Amino acid sequence: MNNRFYGELILLLIACLVALPLQxxxxxxxxxxxxxxFGLVVFAVFGIYKAI
Incomplete structure (x- = not known):
């Protein structure tokens, strides 16, 4: 696996941790x-990350 996969995994984990208070x-x-x-921020972060 490459470093990009780990970066996306870390972003997903951070998004999940931030979403916990919402629940x-x-x-x-x-x-x-x-x-x-929250949804807009998550989409923006993932969109910017994918564009880089």
């Missing part, structure tokens, strides 16, 4: 704005 904190779970912003 376990009720105020954040009910807030749709937080979910949308």
């Amino acid at each position: 376990f904190i009720p105020k954040l779970k009910e807030n749709k704005k937080v979910e949308i912003i």
Whole structure:
């Protein structure tokens, strides 16, 4: 496996760790704005990483 695979794996793990509060904190779970912003940030980070 190459270094790019490990970089993507690390990004995925970071995204999962950041998403955990969205699942376990009720105020954040009910807030749709937080979910949308999180989704956009994750797509932006992965998009920038893929473009490099």
